[in-house]
Amino acid sequence: MTTLLEDEALELARELIRIESVNTGVAAEIGDGETRAARYVQERLAEVGIASELVEARQGRGSVVARLRGSDRSAGALLVHAHLDVVPVEEADWSHPPFGAEIHDGYLYGRGAVDMKNYAGTILAVARHYVREGIVPRRDIVLAFLADEETGGVWGASWLVDNRPDLFQGVTEALSEVGGFSVPLTGRDDRRAYLVATAEKGVAWATLTARGHAAHGSRPTDDNAVVRLAQAVAEIGGHRFPVHRTAALQRFLDVFGEARGLAFSDETLADDIASLGFVSSLVDASTRNTVTPTVLGGGHKTNIIPAEAFTRVDIRILPGQDEAVRQHLRDVARDDVAIREGRWWSATEASVDAPIIDVFQEAITAFDPDGVVVPYLLQASTDNKHFARLGIRGYGFVPLRVAPDFDVFGQFHAADERIAVDALHFSARVTEQILRTA
Structure with a gap:
């Protein structure tokens, strides 16, 4: 039986997938999808009393930022971010509607199911869960739902860093894509490594x-x-x-x-x-x-x-x-x-021995006792490169326990992009502990 947190993470991810926030990279083709997704997030935050600010760097390119206060005022804040834009689709290549957010054989299909409306829905669900349950995280949590990552973040993270650094005051570390998914550690099914992008x-x-x-x-x-x-x-x-x-x-x-x-x-x-x-x-x-x-x-x-x-x-x-x-x-x-x-x-690089790695490991162990968190270097780049200009150390860790032959990275920008529903539920449970205890 699933919890309300898990159910909401799934439902919010599905609702976000249904908002066609496609980013073609062509200025003349900018629609209002990213701003509509940002407004949806803002409304879901407001429903539980979380104040947020919607910033539209240019028409159609909306981002939302909110801050949850932590109990330890001396601790640096943690930025948790997800982008709301997605890459284009060739609908003829898909077995199921790319913006239908349909569930088939235990998998959620849709553009953004992995990259990365799954995580946007998850962290939105966790924030709502904290308010409902009266949970106060250890440190301030800054939630950022960002535009334009798929074409470099120019009108999303980069613009905010240049023009609204006040939104990230006190932030020392950031958490986002691409990592956290499980891969076979031993080559068999018995143990899993959960990769964390420290660089x-x-x-x-x-x-x-x-x-x-x-x-x-x-x-x-x-x-x-x-x-x-x-x-x-x-x-x-x-x-x-x-x-x-x-x-x-x-x-x-x-x-x-x-x-x-x-x-x-x-x-x-x-x-x-x-x-x-x-x-x-x-x-x-x-x-x-x-x-x-x-x-x-x-x-x-x-x-x-x-x-x-x-x-x-x-x-x-x-x-x-x-x-x-x-x-x-x-x-x-x-x-x-x-x-x-x-x-x-330029590349970004954070310590492979930082205390937050132990937080990841403790959260994974709570729900997968045989799981091992392993640093790796991401061959691509994320919005963490922009936040690094503010001295923020970035990590990629979206926890997903998947089948040993399921290549999560292979889902990025692919036709029939999908994620197992039970992996998304796992993500909600682990993410909730990470953000509460980090």
Whole structure:
């Protein structure tokens, strides 16, 4: 039999999924979905007497922030945040309506079921539970339901950090995606590891442009921009940065190495990681910096040598590796190719031994005695990168106990995005203890 907390977490998540807060990344296509979702959250908070502030950085991009007072006035506040926007869908690829929030065979289907209206519904349910039961958490809890994370958080977390830092006064740590989901620890079904993202790769974009002089295709030139660019793209695509063992990666390798009898030595690292099954895709990308060409352009007519060609690259940076990546780009570009940086957000890194990790472990143990909380480095980035500018240490931990072959990370941005209902109930129970005792 489920509790009111668990029932509300599910129902609130379903209601949020039904609000089509799609973020296409195209300014002209901004609808009112994110603000409607924010108003829904604000109304559910107001029903139990929780005051909040809705901030609309631009029309349609609404965020809601509220603060629950804690009992220990000397403790730093904890920011708990979830984004309300979701990525677009190709409805033909879905077995069930992407905004129907339907439940089939024990799974809740819908865009945002994992990324991340499940958590928005959960923390909203926990806040309402505290008021109903007269529970006062140990420290102040700042709840933030944010717009625009799916296109970088420019009009959500980043805007709030730049323009409304007062909303986060006294906050020392933040809790959000991507982590908390269980994966097999031993390779069997008997023990589970719950991954906590204590670090995130930085994300940056850059454009490399080669220039020459335009000419007729029948008269090849020595400064063909396409050729120069192609050489740089081939070098970027073929380069593998060296392995860099961050604290989060090393802790993950230590725990999984002991559990599975793997050495994770420099010589065996690639094979040992590959043996982890679907978990390997999470870990492998966290071992090194990556620079990936994603867009190519140049020329418009086959018989004309263009004066310019360009490529855009997606860059993912380990903590402390910004200059190493920039130097690599300079080495590749040499004097032939110009580099223009776009967005550049550095990696974030928090301690793998912080007291809050023990809080996560205690909460997991209460509901899964065999569960082990294990730090890892997230190869993507979240809104924690923006809050880091305020000195806030970010962690990714949305607790979900799932079947051993269920790849939670594989649900992000996927068709038929879904989460088991019992995993969401588990999330509500564990999250309630974390926020109460952190």
